[in-house]
Amino acid sequence: MNIATTGRRGTDRIKGLLAPLGVAAGTGAVFALVGAVDPNEPGHYPTCPFLWLTGLYCPGCGTLRSIHALAHLDPVAALGLNPLMVAMIPFLLFWWGRWVVRAWQGRPRRTTLAHPAWLWAFLAIVVVYWIVRNLPFGAFLAP
Incomplete structure (x- = not known):
């Protein structure tokens, strides 16, 4: 291997890492903003x-307050506000980490996030969560 090939490979690695590092920077900015601007105080966020139209909670209701709690290192409060969002964090970190490793190794990006069966299962979990958190016996899932 000559120096020109090695230098080009290093440049390609850095270029490949720009997208996952950009996602990490954007996520960090969101956590910083929501951590600094309290969603528990009215008027800060829409x-x-x-919820406004139906009076029912959607799967995302409580996510901003949950992120605020996580930004202030309070995972118990975060779980109480939106347990589905908190449960998704390890999976999102895994997929992001896999993306970083593939980018560092110079391997091509995969065109699919996961097997369709996993995506359908996730969709089913979200729909069941959405329904149950609005029923009397699922009130513990409400934010």
Whole structure:
């Protein structure tokens, strides 16, 4: 291997890492903003349109307050506000880490996130969560 090939490979690695590092920077910025601007105080963020129109909680209701709690290192409060979002964090970190490793190794990006069966299962979990958190016996899932 000559120096020109090695230098080009290093440049390609850095270029490949730009997208996952950009996602990490954007996520960090969101956590910093929501951590600094308390969603528990009215007037800082808009109301959930689904909640406003129907009076029912959507799967995302409580996510901003949950992120705020996580930004202040309070995972118990975060779980109480939106347990589905907190449960998704390890999976998102895994997929992001896999993306970083593939980018560092110079391997091509995969065109699919996961097997369709996993995506359908996730969709089913979200729909069941959405329904149950609005029923009397699922009130513990409400934010």
